[in-house]
Amino acid sequence: MSLTNVTENIVQERKCIEFEDFKRFKLSKDKKYDKQYSKIYNARLKALRDVLTKNALSKWGDYKILTIKNLAELVDHHESSIIIGTIYKHQLLKPSILKEYADEAQVKSQPASKFFSTEKDNLYIEDEVQRVMLSGGHVHPMEIVTGVVCAVLGYQLDDGTFWVEDYCLPGICxxxxxxxxxxxxxxxxxxxxxxxxxxxxxxxxxxxxxxxxxxxxxxxxxxxxxxxxxxxxxxxxxxxxxxxxxxxxxxxxxxxxxxxxxxxxxxxxxxxxxxxxxxxxxxxxxxxxxxxxxxxxxxxxxxxxxxxxxxxxxxxxxxxxxxxxxxxxxxxxxxxxxxxxxxxxxxxxxxxxxxxxxxxxxxxxxxxxxxxxxxxxxxxxxxxxxxxxxxxxxxxxxxxxxxxxxxxxxxxxxxxxxxxxxxxxxxxxxxxxxxxDDKSDDxxxxxxxxxxxxxxxxxxxxxxxxxxxxxxxxx
The missing domain is CATH 3.60.21.50 (Purple Acid Phosphatase; chain A, domain 2)
Structure with a gap:
């Protein structure tokens, strides 16, 4: 008498799901490279201005919210106020095609660097019209990058820079x-x-x-x-x-x-x-x-x-x-x-x-x-x-x-x-x-x-x- 072992075949059915490619980053055949980043920065600033206004007033109280252009109109330049804008970080080590060309032509050598941030970097805040340099130790250049929209509290110094007393970000949604x-x-x-x-x-x-x-x-x-x-x-x-x-x-x-x-x-x-x-x-x-x-x-x-x-x-x-x-x-x-x-x-x-x-x-x-x-x-x-x-x-x-x-x-x-x-x-x-499971075999x-x-x-x-x-x- 012989016995036959019958193994049940289990069929796993893979589930179907909805898939859609938004093709947001698909470029057309007519590629255009004439557009600049300024429109993107201005759009983000416009979208986040109300959020930052609410956050700034909630954090610091009833301070004046001014544009960079209006800073010059203040009677007391040392009066604290709030500016909302986009951060720009000026970096000496940031790669530049002109510097690379000069290096290749042996006009002036550029030291190779894996990272481009130093203690000498300067931060600016800009809106749709102009920018002003930030000073003070509350915003460290290494902790922030170009393009971040934020609000800063402070006042303008005699040299034209804006002394930052505090800052706030939009925060997570x-x-x-x-x-x-x-x-x-x-x-x-x-x-x-x-x-x-x-x-x-x-x-x-x-x-x-x-x-x-x-x-x-x-x-x-x-x-x-x-x-x-x-x-x-x-x-x-x-x-x-x-x-x-x-x-x-x-x-x-x-x-x-x-x-x-x-x-x-x-x-x-x-x-x-x-x-x-x-x-x-x-x-x-x-x-x-x-x-x-x-x-x-x-x-x-x-x-x-x-x-x-x-x-x-x-x-x-x-x-x-x-x-x-x-x-x-x-x-x-x-x-x-x-x-x-x-x-x-x-x-x-x-x-x-x-x-x-x-x-x-x-x-x-x-x-x-x-x-x-x-x-x-x-x-x-x-x-x-x-x-x-x-x-x-x-x-x-x-x-x-x-x-x-x-x-x-x-x-x-x-x-x-x-x-x-x-x-x-x-x-x-x-x-x-x-x-x-038999450990002795090994x-x-x-x-x-x-x-x-x-x-x-x-x-x-x-x-x-x-x-x-x-x-x-x-x-």
């Missing part, structure tokens, strides 16, 4: 109480688990910095595609991967670094440049293969990064379909701009590949603040008009980590695709059925500290935000 806020509060505690709720319906998977140009073929990419497509893991793992309704590659997928060449003597490294171009093509083909596997099972959004093959200046335009010939055949692939804003399900999602925050960090030189903290500062400066969840995505090529976002609760968590090393690691194996290999126990997929207990100080791509 008032939080709107909603049904989600009451019934499903956003969790940011480390006790929350990626797999705590099997029935959580819709999730996003965010990745950045695959850097296939500098990353050899590795098991991490196979684990990534197999988990998303439902091949890897047990039933619970497949059920949770089935809840991923959108995968977002947030830039620098093909390349994570850029090689620069001087114009002088450029013919020398030309062969090296040609070889780099060939390697970039190979990296693009590898990325196309990865995306091609995923788009057959899930919707994918590909955003270009600073080093990907598209235009360098912001806004970067979508990667050309010819670079992704295999995956571009599927309607489930969306190639977008950088920055990008659109609608996924009932949520507005906006993101960039990180250049904006990195530029803010360059002109601030506050090394003790993380990219996520600078991203939070943009909310205090009110560069956004919505209640949002801030997410900083780690570089996948270095951490093998991706970020999962629950679209219902906005809860975030990280998931790692990599090898489980021997030692005291604080990891939970997702594939419980394949885990070797006793012979304990002397090798570098031995890979097995390749597996694990969830990092340290949840919430993934931060990489070298290359943060932000959603």
């Amino acid at each position: 008032p939080k709107k109480i909603s049904t989600i806020d009451i019934k499903s509060p956003v969790s940011t505690s480390s006790s929350s688990s990626l797999f705590s709720d099997k029935y959580s319906s819709k999730k996003l998977l965010l990745l950045s910095g695959l850097d296939l140009y500098n990353t050899p073929d590795s098991m991490q990419f196979e684990l990534l595609t197999e988990w998303i497509t439902g091949i890897a893991g047990n039933d619970d793992s497949q059920e949770n991967s089935g809840s991923i309704c959108q995968v977002i590659f947030a830039g620098n997928s093909m390349r994570g670094t850029i090689e620069t060449f001087e114009h002088t003597g450029f013919s020398g490294p030309k062969n090296k440049y040609t070889a780099a171009a060939k390697d970039t093509i190979l990296a693009a083909n590898r990325f196309d293969d990865i995306v091609n596997e995923i788009v057959q099972a899930c919707c994918v959004l590909v955003m270009p990064g600073e080093c990907d093959p598209t235009n360098y200046s912001l806004p970067q335009q979508p990667i050309h379909p010819a670079i992704l010939p295999k995956s571009s055949k599927y309607k489930t692939l969306n190639v977008t701009t950088n920055p990008w804003i659109g609608k996924i399900d009932d949520k507005i999602v906006a993101g960039s590949s990180g250049q904006i925050i990195r530029d803010i960090m360059k002109v601030s030189s506050l090394f003790n603040l993380s990219p996520l903290e600078w991203l939070e500062k943009t909310l205090i400066w009110r560069n956004e008009g919505q209640n949002i969840r801030l997410i900083s995505i780690p570089k996948f090529s270095e951490t093998q980590q991706a970020v999962i976002v629950d679209l219902e609760t906005l809860e975030t968590s990280t998931i790692t695709f990599g090898s489980c090393w021997k030692g005291n690691n604080d990891y939970d194996d997702i594939d419980d059925d394949n885990r070797d 006793d012979d290999d304990d002397d090798d500290p570098n031995k890979t126990d097995k390749f597996n997929l694990y969830s990092n207990k340290s949840m919430n935000y993934g931060i990489d100080s070298d290359n943060d791509d932000l959603m």
Whole structure:
């Protein structure tokens, strides 16, 4: 008598969601470069003037609110008053095309610098008509950047500068109480688990910095595609991967670094440049293969990064379909701009590949603040008009980590695709059925500290935000 084990086939159905690309940063064929930033600054000042007026009067009481032009009309120049305007920071180390040209022509050398802020920087506040220099120690140049709209309290000195006694910012938008806020509060505690709720319906998977140009073929990419497509893991793992309704590659997928060449003597490294171009093509083909596997099972959004093959200046335009010939055949692939804003399900999602925050960090030189903290500062400066969840995505090529976002609760968590090393690691194996619970079988290999126990997929207990100080791509 023979017995046959019958295994029930469980089919995981991936949920469909609404997707809309607002195409806000898509440039027309007739590109125009004659517009200046002044209109943008004036529009933001006009939009935030009433908010700052209310905040200033609430904080300081009944002071006169004047324009910069009206300061000269005061009888007593030392009478304190309030000015509302846009901050401009004058920086000596800020890159200039004229300085670069002078450096190249060996007229005057410009010292190379990774950061452009110094103690000698000067702050100005300007409105629609004119500007005035700020003095005093209440507004530190390293804590603020050009374009921030604020209100300052103080008086004008005899030398024409405005002495700042205090200042205030627009602040974060008032939080709107909603049904989600009451019934499903956003969790940011480390006790929350990626797999705590099997029935959580819709999730996003965010990745950045695959850097296939500098990353050899590795098991991490196979684990990534197999988990998303439902091949890897047990039933619970497949059920949770089935809840991923959108995968977002947030830039620098093909390349994570850029090689620069001087114009002088450029013919020398030309062969090296040609070889780099060939390697970039190979990296693009590898990325196309990865995306091609995923788009057959899930919707994918590909955003270009600073080093990907598209235009360098912001806004970067979508990667050309010819670079992704295999995956571009599927309607489930969306190639977008950088920055990008659109609608996924009932949520507005906006993101960039990180250049904006990195530029803010360059002109601030506050090394003790993380990219996520600078991203939070943009909310205090009110560069956004919505209640949002801030997410900083780690570089996948270095951490093998991706970020999962629950679209219902906005809860975030990280998931790692990599090898489980021997030692005291604080990891939970997702594939419980394949885990070797017999510790005695591994006793012979304990002397090798570098031995890979097995390749597996694990969830990092340290949840919430993934931060990489070298290359943060932000959603």
